[in-house]
Amino acid sequence: MGQSEIELVLDRAITVGELKTRIKLPNGATLNEASQDQPLMAAVNQEMVDDFAIVAVDAEVAFFPPVTGG
Amino acid sequence: MYRSVLIQTEDFSLDAALAELKAQSGLAGGLCFFTGAVRDSNLDQAVGGLYLEHYPGMTERQLDRILDAAAQRWQLQGAIVVHRIGQLMPGDNIVLVAVAASHRGEAFEACEMIMDYLKTDATFWKKESIADGHRWIEARSSDKAKTTAWDA
Numbered sequence: 001m002g003q004s005e006i007e008l009v010l011d012r013a014i015t016v017g018e019l020k021t022r023i024k025l026p027n028g029a030t031l032n033e034a035s036q037d038q039p040l041m042a043a044v045n046q047e048m049v050d051d052f053a054i055v056a057v058d059a060e061v062a063f064f065p066p067v068t069g070g
Numbered sequence: 071m072y073r074s075v076l077i078q079t080e081d082f083s084l085d086a087a088l089a090e091l092k093a094q095s096g097l098a099g100g101l102c103f104f105t106g107a108v109r110d111s112n113l114d115q116a117v118g119g120l121y122l123e124h125y126p127g128m129t130e131r132q133l134d135r136i137l138d139a140a141a142q143r144w145q146l147q148g149a150i151v152v153h154r155i156g157q158l159m160p161g162d163n164i165v166l167v168a169v170a171a172s173h174r175g176e177a178f179e180a181c182e183m184i185m186d187y188l189k190t191d192a193t194f195w196k197k198e199s200i201a202d203g204h205r206w207i208e209a210r211s212s213d214k215a216k217t218t219a220w221d222a
Contacts, residue, residue, distance in 0.1 A: 043125070043128060046125070046127050046128035046131065047128075048193075062125065062128075064125070064193075064195075065195065065206065066208065066209060067193045067194060067195060067209065068194055068195055068196045068206075068207045068208065068209055069188065069189040069190045069191070069192060069194060069209060069213055070153050070165055070188040070189055070192045070194050
């Protein structure tokens, strides 16, 4: 997605899906819009999750392309 | 049960790993290992190298959980996983799984199961160098089928 790290201040816990609509990429699109064309996986606090997972205000969230395995 | 999970850029020594496993696992009668090397072709194209990334913290934990699953299934005395990351060349060592158990049956099976799960449940990204550039490798459905078979 062309960005390695951003910090987002949340005033309440939200879902991963909601978070995707709040993250803006350098090209102006939201992460949610960008992920319509290419599959995107997510992890919250280093656990793989789906869009319905809850993101606490102090969570570490990672978005990445599908993984290969070892 | 002795266990060790390492993700590293450096090469590993099979002799050293097996000696360590043997030393730490008591008198295990069966030691079994699998070691994988980078292939020089994939999907009918020559491969000049392989670049690997992982998710520090998460990938180690996933590997640890795979060892948990194996330990629940078999009576194991020790298990080692070493996975390399960074830029590798064809022929380079990429992965090592070694298992110590009382008998060969458990050691063979656990080694295979750990390796099968490592292919599907551990987070790695692999980029191959090919003639006209590079490509990120996608997950294989044949790998997923092997993991599913263990759950049956």
